[in-house]
Amino acid sequence: MRVLWVVNKPIPAISEATGLPVIQSIGWLVQMGERLSENAELTVIFPADSAQLPLQGEAGRIHYVAIKAITLPEQLNQNSIDSIKAIISSISPDIIQIWGTEYLHSLAVFRAVQELGMADRTLVYLQGILSVIKDYYWAYITDPSIRRPTLKDRIRKTGPNLEYQDFLIRSRYEEELLKQAVHVIGRTAWDRESVLKLNPNVHYHLCNETLRPTFYQGGWDLTLCEQHRVFVSQGYYPLKGLHLALKGISLLRDQYPDIRLYCTGKDLTSHTLHDMIRETRYERYIRQLIDRYQLKDHVVFTGNLDAEQMKEQYLKAHVFLSASSIENSPNSIGEAMILGTPVVASDVGGVSSMLSNEKEGLLYQADRVEDMAADIDRLFRDNVLARRLSAGARERARITHDPETNYRQLISIYEEIARGTR
Numbered sequence: 001m002r003v004l005w006v007v008n009k010p011i012p013a014i015s016e017a018t019g020l021p022v023i024q025s026i027g028w029l030v031q032m033g034e035r036l037s038e039n040a041e042l043t044v045i046f047p048a049d050s051a052q053l054p055l056q057g058e059a060g061r062i063h064y065v066a067i068k069a070i071t072l073p074e075q076l077n078q079n080s081i082d083s084i085k086a087i088i089s090s091i092s093p094d095i096i097q098i099w100g101t102e103y104l105h106s107l108a109v110f111r112a113v114q115e116l117g118m119a120d121r122t123l124v125y126l127q128g129i130l131s132v133i134k135d136y137y138w139a140y141i142t143d144p145s146i147r148r149p150t151l152k153d154r155i156r157k158t159g160p161n162l163e164y165q166d167f168l169i170r171s172r173y174e175e176e177l178l179k180q181a182v183h184v185i186g187r188t189a190w191d192r193e194s195v196l197k198l199n200p201n202v203h204y205h206l207c208n209e210t211l212r213p214t215f216y217q218g219g220w221d222l223t224l225c226e227q228h229r230v231f232v233s234q235g236y237y238p239l240k241g242l243h244l245a246l247k248g249i250s251l252l253r254d255q256y257p258d259i260r261l262y263c264t265g266k267d268l269t270s271h272t273l274h275d276m277i278r279e280t281r282y283e284r285y286i287r288q289l290i291d292r293y294q295l296k297d298h299v300v301f302t303g304n305l306d307a308e309q310m311k312e313q314y315l316k317a318h319v320f321l322s323a324s325s326i327e328n329s330p331n332s333i334g335e336a337m338i339l340g341t342p343v344v345a346s347d348v349g350g351v352s353s354m355l356s357n358e359k360e361g362l363l364y365q366a367d368r369v370e371d372m373a374a375d376i377d378r379l380f381r382d383n384v385l386a387r388r389l390s391a392g393a394r395e396r397a398r399i400t401h402d403p404e405t406n407y408r409q410l411i412s413i414y415e416e417i418a419r420g421t422r
Helices: 012-018 027-037 078-091 104-115 130-136 151-156 160-180 189-198 242-252 273-277 281-292 307-316 331-339 369-381 383-400 403-419
Strands: 002-006 041-048 056-059 062-068 095-099 122-125 183-186 203-206 229-232 260-263 299-301 319-322 343-346 362-364
Touching: 002 078, 002 104, 012 027, 012 056, 012 062, 027 041, 027 062, 027 403, 062 078, 078 104, 095 104, 095 403, 104 122, 104 160, 122 403, 130 160, 130 189, 160 189, 160 281, 183 189, 183 403, 189 203, 203 403, 229 242, 229 307, 242 260, 242 281, 242 369, 307 331, 319 331, 319 369, 331 343, 331 383, 343 369, 362 369, 369 383
Parallel strands: 002 041, 002 095, 041 062, 095 122, 122 183, 183 203, 229 260, 229 319, 260 299, 319 343, 343 362
Antiparallel strands: 056 062
């Protein structure tokens, strides 16, 4: 079987072969690609700057071809579509899978497969549904200052307002693609319901995700973790809810003077002029909340972490917290669950398809910070509950994220589509 993957960034093996920057956050995709290339002819195409083209070759068993990056709507023209058609025709794939629906190059590839008459052999991967997610971007922030750009925002054209506008634009690209897709692949009741609202005629295929390899080894132990330590996997933009997590921690600070919230990313507790000049509006908002809630001694920013360092954070934590205003199936929850770190999560999007409340974790309504704090408090106080949820989460996650099961399911979907039986 010849399989063509369309990805947003080159997988690490390709980056190493070409000298491009290595992206570590897509380890789950790497594992599936390596497994697939053992039994199928896998070609990966990805966007690259014009100066880097032509760019093609082999990285181990995986073939790769770069296409010209499309960054502006006017670049999505017939010439770009024709060049992609030529690449696809030269590969002659049995199956095409598009990973990432909200980019112009993804839309260009889909238009190309339509013109080639191959839309019925193209499978679109649902990461999140931006047309829904965009409505939750501000994550219950009512402070109007969040929309005022900082100096860094003005100079580098960053910040929440521009990020939100980017969400709106990319959601339109995604919506156009999904409304015309023949086959999609998802993993939660939420993404199924969301895509069927956009396209009632689409064929929905269920396949769970495989996690990065390091998380399948080791496990959380209550006696070895740091008591009253809470881990949040990221807080780069509002919908991840770091501002909500800070408020929740502030409600517990007096009861647990040793409570610590650990979060990936750069240190936002620093107040130097240099730091303040270089911060985005959301970063400034977080720093102000840390001051307002008097949490400087209770928040630790870890910097950017690789998979092993992330695993260490999960194992050291007493609780893993997902405070997002919306999610589909966050890998961070899956990673925490398979290691057994007790999970407290906002009951949003597809999260309830990953874990059941009181069985594999504790779920709360996203805007009810008091309930978040109460759930964390329960796990701090009740060791029996923490161990029970830990065991339940590991059992569920071992099934959900079993690499062999997920690989066989993906191959079954490919074969079904290639045969034209769906």
